Amino acid sequence: MKIVYSVGGEYSDCIVKYFDLNDFEKSLDDDTVIFWGWSSLDNLSEKEKYKNYKNKYFINTAQPCEIINGYSDIEKQEYFDKVYTICPYTPNVVNTENKRFDPICFPYNSKYFEKYNNITPKDKIYDVIYYGQIHNEIYTNLINSISKFNYRLCAPSIDTYVRHNKHKNITDLGISSLEKWDLLSKCKISVGFNLIFINDNHIRNLKNLSNINLFENIELVYTKKIMPQMKTRMVEAALTKTLMLIYKDEWNVIENWFEPNVDFLYWETFEELEKMMSDILNNYNNYWHIVENAHEKVKTFSLNKLFKKIQTNYTV
16 A cells, blocks of 8 residues: 655644554555545645556545635545545535545544553543634633633644633643643543534635535524534544543534443533533542543544455445
């Protein structure tokens, strides 16, 4: 198997940077190539080099982000025989002539997470964690809620926090993914949303797409200016044995891979979230079975498992 990796298009330090697909070079036939990294879509010389390979694959960890910017990035993926995507909704729109787009849970390289297998409640020293940027006012409300506890707030950069006057709440700025995962493993709870927030220009682009009405709850996309997106935070929390508290939205994309009240818990208002966190922190051992369930479930979504899936789906 050949690997094509091009740097660019993702955050400078995120779980995608730690796929290390070269670890799996011997997993598939020599007549197979996998493109990895968003910028690889524009690597025309490599596309020309491998155009006659029997099996050409791409791992898409951005959907549905590219469809809000128009159809050009979808067209670039027509080169591939199969695109493994973290979005279960976009394929309904773009799989018009074939089944090129195949939904998967956000994958990961298990070698970075094996050390967390034996984490116990005694290893937890912080109450709750959130990490990421502030993309909407709803995040400031989230920060207000978690700040009432022994929290950690990790920001890749300070800009959006300054704009929302929340920079003083940051506890960890610009830490690496490896440091972040270690910190996660020390936290009892991870909170998050599985949404992206869009603008009027994005909506115009969406409305210009053929079959966009096949995107689930598309009218809500237009009226609320939100779309579902499975975040890495869910997978990272499960891998580091941190209890997932997930905002319940109109799609609940996480349910494609994890089960509510078995692998994670929902919340719908910030008042409810704060009450839930208080109860969980006072009775953490009573919730540990949910943490363990998620940890076992997430093991089925590793890159090793993905390559076994690919082996059974070769182009004939």
